[in-house]
Amino acid sequence: MKCNQCQYEMTKDCKVNVEYDTPGIRISKKWKGSSNKVSAKTKAAVCSNCGYVALYIDEYKEFSEKDHI
Secondary structure (H helix, E strand, O other): OEOOOOOOEOEEEEOOOOOOOOOOOEEEEEOOOOOOEEEEEOEEEEOOOOOOEEEEOOOHHHHOHHHHO
16 A cells, blocks of 8 residues: 555555544445445554554445445
């Protein structure tokens, strides 16, 4: 994964922790007219060149609307 700011290679698979709350951040989506719900735990990538941080999920394909219509 390349940094959006400086195009340097980012360090992936970093953990995300929220202080004074539950550990980590989850992304979720409930599909309209359906009981189907998907969720994924976020990960972070850090650029050691400029300090830019990007959040991402590995299960991004599960969030495709065309698969839930």
